[in-house]
Amino acid sequence: MAKRASLILQEGTLKSYFPGCSVNRKGENEITWVHTITPSPLSGSYTLKIHYVKNKGANVYVVNPKPLLLASGKTKLPHVYSTPEQKLCLYFPDGKEWNTSMLYVQTLIPWACEWLVHYEIWAGTGNWRGGGIEHETKAEKQEEKQTEINK
């Protein structure tokens, strides 16, 4: 298992890539990064937030706009852990695609930018063209179980 990247290093690279961004680090226990990006020349601007807590993993959020516009006829965002929280699903959580040894600026942030471009295309077409795997949320799994029981 690769060694966890120090939060000092994460902060350093964040500030180097995104001068003027807001970084709040609490020792080696917690770090929060907020910055507004524009993922493509024709795209809108979005404020991203990364929040990492030691042993609890890193979460990526779109904090602005909130709520993000949904595609016509849809009630949920694609590839998110939570639509109300706008918490993005950017990788398969097997520890290999992403883990704490990796720098946010080389992984989570580029992936979030890519997510945003495909989000815009989804908002217009109703179709996610950005690849990926589907998973069910806990709530959906529970619903299915209930349906089986009720049969």
Add this chain to the structure above:
Amino acid sequence: MITEAIKNQFNDILQHFTQTLDLTDTQINDAVSRYEAVGKWLQKEGSPLTSYAPEIFPQGSFLLGTMIKPLKEHETYDIDLVCNLTKSPEAFTQENVKKSVGNRLKDNDDYKRMLLPENQFCWTLKYSDGSKFLMDIIPAIPDSLRQKLYENLVDISLWKNALRTTDNESDNYHSFDHSKWPKANPIGYAEWFKQQIKTFENQRRILAESKQLPIEEVPDWRIKTPLQRAIQILKRHRDIMFEEDDNKPVSIIITTLAARAYDQENNIYDALINVLDNMASHIKEKYCEKHQKVIRWVENPVNPEENFADMWAEYPIRETNFHKWLTKAKEDITRAIQETGLNKIQESLEESFGKKDITKTFATYGDSLLKQRESGNMKMAAGTGLLSTTGRTTVKQHQNFGKKNG
């Protein structure tokens, strides 16, 4: 502000749009194999036409690379084929030319079955496999008077292939006096059109390389430059704005003026804006015998005596519509590029170009972005987080997780 980066991304999206307007590969291959088959039959050794040395070639928007699929699903698409009898007898009348080609077609059981009732200018074959494909076969002869008529007006490369065709409703249908037959010059026009695009031959070379073919095997009509793409877009805009209206701007006027206005732009958006801004300035005015007054003139570049805007004098609404269309096309395209967010741009383009094709455009654009990242060519810039082929870090492989479509 419209930066180069914005124009380049918009250009990518427009490329995907024109690909939705193109005939499918199947449709194109079918069209080619069908006209080659007709050509083979007309040119067969020992057929009644052999001694006339027929030449067969496509014409019109198919040849120019500006063809677009029909607007409605159920509509037919046509390919025009010219059958040029290069050694027909001097005494041949228009009728002789027309009938000899028609008779040869009828000698073939299949074509006889597929022939529609004789058209004023051509024979039409209807292919009944549900593909909604029609082929118009236009009998013609070389214009024996072409040198005298054109050598002081246009370059030899443009007049050497000038033709005469037939019109079975004309008073001269039974005349062998060529000076009284209808004039046509599809090869000359196509040659002129190519000459307006400086990168045409270079594009042929690039296409040949990408398909690993010798240059000679890449026909003119496979080449797509920004001018051709712009013309495809303009024609579709016209289709949606006017639908079936008889007074809509005609394609030959759009194509000719656009080619005159084109200034070698590399980017489809730039080509569109420049062409829309400058097309009108290439409309001339000339005194017309027929109308006994000065009228608007869109000169046929290979036959200065022909006015493509001839009908404008009789139907002034057509001139009005042309200018109305120019204004709206420019507004629509400019508005779209100024929107923020791909979904907003999509919405804007849907209004002028139709929901179905534009939705497909953005879906295939999305696919191309995924492909770009998967092949390791997507990078993120520092500062803005902008994704493109250049940037500080490459977007690594990953799989988005979670419900696809929300």
